[in-house]
Amino acid sequence: MNDDTRSGGTLRLRGPADLEPLDAALAQQSPADQLRRLWTRQLFTYAPVENPDQWQAVEPVPDLAAAVPSTYNAGLGASHTSYVVHLRPGVLWDTEPARAVTAHDVVRGLKRLCAPVARPAATSHLTSTIRGMAGFDAAYAAAVPDPASDAQAFADFQNTHDIPGVFALDDETLVIELVRPALDLVDLLALPCTAAAPVEYDAFVPGSGELSAHTRSNGPYRVAAHEPGARLRLEPNPVWNPESDPVRARNLDAVEVTVDHSGAAGITESILNGDADLPWGIELAGSHPLPAPEPGHRLGYSLDPYLAFNLDAAGDGPLSDVRVRRALDRAIDRRALAEIAAASGAGTSVRVADAIVPPGNDAAREPGAGPAPGGDPAAARALLAEAGADSGLELTVVHPAGETETAMAHSYAADLEKAGVSVTLRGLGPSSLRRVLAGSGPGRSQGWDLAALSWSPSWFHENARAFLQPLCSRGVPGGPNPGGYGTPEVDELVDRALRSVEDPERRDAAWSEVEELVLDDVPFLPLLFQTPWAPRLRGTRVRDAVAMPSLGFSYDLATLRLAAEEESLENPG
Known part of the structure; x- marks a missing residue:
């Protein structure tokens, strides 16, 4: 496997944000989306571009999908209510043995959004857009009324019921049918909560600590250690191939997140004295300039x-x-x-x-x-x-x-x-x-x-x-x-x-x-x-940090690098 994108070092994040749930199906807007980008993938995502005056920063690009469906590539029907999505080859789950990510995994990920637990707000966007998803959602809630039900109840419903407007033609081809035309469907399918889900997740209650302990990755890193409320460590996913990932790189040996409740002053001090590289779940202003927005630019409030x-x-x-x-x-x-x-x-x-x-x-x-x-x-x-x-x-x-x-x-x-x-x-x-x-x-x-x-x-x-x-x-x-x-x-x-x-x-x-x-x-x-259009605090080792609008202008951890100690001393920031 080509691994020449790595440059090494352990990125250290420190701050007060929660580390649960790791399950993307429960992804509400949270700092965890900055991390989920490292081990989950959606049909579409955002490129690491920080200036929203550039269309590439705010328009989704293909991720698991080989292309954004359109009338020009025959992926979008004339009625604008039928999408055909072809998956990119070579994307693997970190299972034993490694297994290809399929259209069935994308279908499973969308079904899991309707599990009757604390679901993301995007569920209502999707149920009002995708044909039959509202009925699937209601039937799911009726079939599994107790969120504490065992995993089998969730898996049994999902495996015996379908969303009429979402189906896999084969392992590489997905069809999504809409109630009505929706200009924002691709935006919806770029949300972190719509990530593909492996069949192994059927063994766990969505959002549970047990699932967090058995998280599977199809991104550049995977969960190596997780202590809820205290620590998370990510290490390289050995089956990730940069040739099958158009938006992410892997430049680190590990990512360490430590929960720290010492407050803004304490977190700032830990970064300035070199004990941490980035704040986690707290916005702290720094001195590194962002590209100046165009006059009158007001996106991102x-x-x-x-x-x-x-x-x-x-x-x-x-x-x-x-x-x-x-x-x-x-x-x-x-x-x-x-x-x-x-x-x-x-x-x-x-x-x-x-x-x-x-x-x-x-x-x-x-x-x-x-x-x-x-x-x-x-x-x-x-x-x-x-x-x-x-x-x-x-x-x-x-x-x-x-x-x-x-x-x-x-x-x-x-x-x-x-x-x-x-x-x-x-x-x-x-x-x-x-x-x-x-x-x-x-x-x-x-x-x-x-x-x-x-x-x-x-x-x-x-x-x-x-x-x-x-x-x-x-x-x-x-x-x-x-x-x-x-x-x-x-x-x-x-x-x-x-x-x-x-x-x-x-x-x-x-x-x-x-x-x-x-x-x-x-x-x-x-x-x-x-x-959050403001410079973000970062340590002197951090290089190539892109503050992405889709992450609330948090830095993209999939592309940044860490300088060697000598370089960081000679050229801080």
Whole structure:
């Protein structure tokens, strides 16, 4: 095997982010996607290009697929609802013996997205796009109602039921049929959660620790050691062939990730003194310049943070009254939150959020229509009084336990208390927060009234859907809409927008209607928009680091190199 791409050394990442789950089928937006790129592959992915003003940075390229289907290569039918994808030869699983990745593995990966566990938000994108996937999803939930069921229950359903619109013609050929034309199908199939899955995964409950311990790779590295919540080590996959991988290289002997809760100052110090090379799961500004974006470039904003109401738990209580939710919206001083974010050391661009879809994206509305950015406790008190909730309202807010997230939580809690609301804050680590939110829903355990979350676009064009569908339609527990918001009116408007994909004017109008209706219902409170367009901290050994838009401008670990000690001393950075 040709292995001349390696240059050696162990890349060391350190930070507070969780290391679970390793299973790509549960991939929500998380730092783990930066690592999953090293051992998972999708039909399509993104090339290591960091400037989103270049189309190559934001348009998917073939990965497992030999080509992006189009009418020119006979991969896309005249109706634009039937795709034929041919797989690239020479891609192998690190099994004993090594085995080729097939179209059946891609089908299995898509089926696993519907397993009734804490699934990724992309599930709703796919079930509303691929023919028959919504029915498969519903039948799966009915057949395996208990997420704690043994692995056999999951495997039996997947192996005896099919998604009508997804099937393998043979080992190298996959057909995907859609409900309606979708300009973003290739973007969806480039998401980390759509990775191919080997038959060995049938032996494990999706997302379980047992599966993490038996992770299989078809990328340049494989999992060599995994201590949940503490450490992950990746080493070269001996059956990876660079000739069958158009976007990744392998320049390292190993990648080591260490969970470290010493905070931004501690992580920064460890990198500056040479004990680590990159931060893990924490944004820290550095001095290495990125390519300057074009004037007016605004791609890449995240809704970060927003506060989701637990409407499933509200019953007929105060939070079921939209006037109460509007009052809380009016109370929060978003400018103070922006100041906290700007001072965090992450180097992000920050602006107050008065909408759901950030500026610069499709169907984004004009700024200035939202609540007063400085907060208005008097107006909030008046609304609470009108709703009869101006005395004794007590709320529990769950939020990430990071330094910046905690500072923001104390800020908006103080704002709410000025309006007469008693607030209990619960700062949780990633695993604990995920479990709390995944336990939400009718008949499930509760324990929170608002949750501080963030959401980023999963692709960078034609992407109003990437915000509005997962945030505004009833999804899965633990997703971006954990409070269970959803109405028939919103669902109808979402469907209208999806049906209008080939009429941009009608499509954008429908998405704008979705946003206006949801903002009027106030199922969550948009607080800030942030974009990570900023230099990222890295150690002096790191070379050829590409900050990819598809990874939230985190560095592509599949292409960077480490300098020898002498070189790093002579030429730091």
